[in-house]
Amino acid sequence: MKRRENAPTMKDVAREAGVALGTVSKVFNDIPVGEDYRRRVEEAAKRLGYQVNSYARGLKTNRTYSVALILPDVVNPFFAILAQEVCSALAQRGYRTILSITAYDPEAEQRCIRMVQQNKVDGIIGLTYTPDLEVDPRLPYVSIDRYFGPNVPCVSSDNFSGGQLAAEKLLELGCRRPLFLRIGSKVPGESDKRGDGFESACRQRGIACAALHLNGEEGMEPFRDFLADHMDRGRLAFDGIFCATDALTVHIRGILTELGLRVPEDVQLIGFDGIRRFAVGGFHCSTVIQPIARLAETSVDLLLREDRSNLPSLVCLPVTYAPGGTTRE
Amino acid sequence: MKRRENAPTMKDVAREAGVALGTVSKVFNDIPVGEDYRRRVEEAAKRLGYQVNSYARGLKTNRTYSVALILPDVVNPFFAILAQEVCSALAQRGYRTILSITAYDPEAEQRCIRMVQQNKVDGIIGLTYTPDLEVDPRLPYVSIDRYFGPNVPCVSSDNFSGGQLAAEKLLELGCRRPLFLRIGSKVPGESDKRGDGFESACRQRGIACAALHLNGEEGMEPFRDFLADHMDRGRLAFDGIFCATDALTVHIRGILTELGLRVPEDVQLIGFDGIRRFAVGGFHCSTVIQPIARLAETSVDLLLREDRSNLPSLVCLPVTYAPGGTTRE
DNA sequence: TTGTAAGCGTTATCAC
C-alpha cells in the first residue's frame, strides 16, 4: 500500500523544464506565462507523466474537488440510478464522488456529515432518514427528498402532482373505489406528498379514497390482511390502487394474484418511481416516473453554484406517467 | 464552496490544550504520551470538535485512506450490490470509496487508473472492459472478473463450476437438448467460463450442446431469429437453456412466450448472477447465485493486505443454485 | 517523555 515511489512532482517538472517551481504551477493554473515557458513546461510534464496532486493543492486552496454522496443504500434501483447520475454529473465538472452508504443508520448519517467539516469534501448531497440531522447551514449541503429548512436546498420530484396524476389516470380508466397504499419510515419526507396529491385529486372529483400507511416494521403482512379483509365474495372493495413505490406495487400485485384477483382486469395498479427491469428494460408496472437524471443534475448544480447566497429552499421537478401493464390501456 | 472558515486545526488544539503541536499529533497517532497530556489534548479536541484532516496527513504519509472503485455502471443490479458491498467493506476498515463510473468507455477506464498514480487513492478495485488496460504491477490493483496476468490479483465467482452446475440441474430436470446463450462484449473475461463449464458438463454426460454467442452490438434481435429458426411445428429444438445472465434470461423468457412456448413446461431456463427483484425480493428466474458480498470482501482484503509480496493471481469463489420458477421443480 | 523544525506538493505573495 505504499505509493508509487516515483510519482513526479512539480519540482521534478521544474527541473526537467529548466524553469522555476512557481512557473510550473502557473502553467497548470492557467495563469499567463511566456509562451516559450509554457511549452517547455508542458513538454516536460508530458515526458514525466506528471499530473497535479489535487490533495496537495486542496491543502492550499481548501478545495478537494470531491463531494460526498450519502445514500441509504445503492441496491434499491432508484438509489442506484441516482448514484450513477450524480456521479457522472460531478465527474463532468471535475469532481470525484465519495460514496457513503448509511444503511438507514442515523449514526452513520451523522458521521458522514461530520466528514465535510474536516475538509474532506467540498460538499454533500444527501438522501437521509435522520430527522434531526445537524447540518451546518454555512456548509454546502443539498438534500434530496427531505426538507430541512429554508437554508438547506432540497430537491425532489413533484410528488404532489405525481399523486394527482395517478388519481387522474385511475379515475379516467374507470376506477371509482381508489385506495392509496404506502410503506416506509415514519421520518417525514417529500415523498409523503404522493398520498396527499392522490387523495386531494380524488376528493376534488368527489370520489372517496381509502388509504393505508404502514411503517414497515411489521413487514408487508398487514397489507395481505387488509386486502383479505376487504374482500367480499371474491370481489375486492377497491378497483384501483395507487402504491407509493414500484417495489410495493409489484408486491401488492403478488398478493392480489394470490387472492384470486386479476390485474388489471379486476384491480388496476399504479406505482411510483419509474423503475425498469434490470434498469433498462420495461417498467415493472404502470407508474409515475421520477426524473432521476434531472434530480441528480439539479442537486449537483445547486451544490456547486458559485454564488450560494440566494439558493432556493425547495426545487420540485416534473414527473410523467407511463403505462406498464397494470392498468387497462 | 469555501471551506468552513473555522475548521479547527491541530494548532488550535495545541493552543487550547496548552501543549506543543507535536504532542497533539502523537495523541492522534497512538504514540505514547503522558496520560495527563493525552487527556488534556483529547478534551481540547472534543471541545473544538477537531478531526484530523486526512488529506493533509496523506501528504506526509502517502496514504489517502481512499480507494477507487471502477465500475462500468451501477444500475445493473450486479454492479449495484457489488458497489454497496465493496463500499461497506472499505468503510469498515476506515477507507473511503471513490466511485468511478466508466460507462464501458475504455478511455474513462484508463483515466481512472491514472488517478492512483497521482496519489489520489491508495488502490483500485476495478471491473473493467479494456483488454489492454495499463496497470502498473507495482501499484495496488485488484481486478474483478478480468484476468490481467500473474501480478494483478483477480477475484471472480467460480464461473466454470457455475456453468457445470447449471448443466447438471438442467439434465437432472429432464432436459436432453440444451442450449447455451450469451451476449456481451468481446473482451475476454472470467465469466466466459460459464459457457465452458456448461458445455463441458454436457459433453461429459454425452449430451450434445448448442450455443449462441452474441456480442451485443446488434441488440437482442438475433436471439429472436435464432429461436424462431429452431422452431418446428410449434416445438422448439431445445428443451433447456442456460443464459449467461439473469437479465438475458428474463429477455429470452419474453421471446419464448411470444413464440407461444411455455416456461418451464416446454423449455426450462437457468440464468446466472442471482439477482433479486428490487434487490431484496424473489429471483427473476432459476439461477446460479454469485457470492457478491464475498467477492467484495475478498477484493478489499487482497487490496489492503499489508504484505503484497505473495498475492494469489486468481481467486474463485463458490456459487450456488436456486430455483426461481423457470425450471420444473 | 515533550517540544522543535523540516518537509510532503501545492498555491500565492512578493520582489526582481
Added chain:
DNA sequence: GTGATAACGCTTACAA
C-alpha cells in the same frame, strides 16, 4: 513575466 519563499495541516526525526 519570472522566480524565490512562505504558508496550508500534518508527521516525524531529532534535540531538549
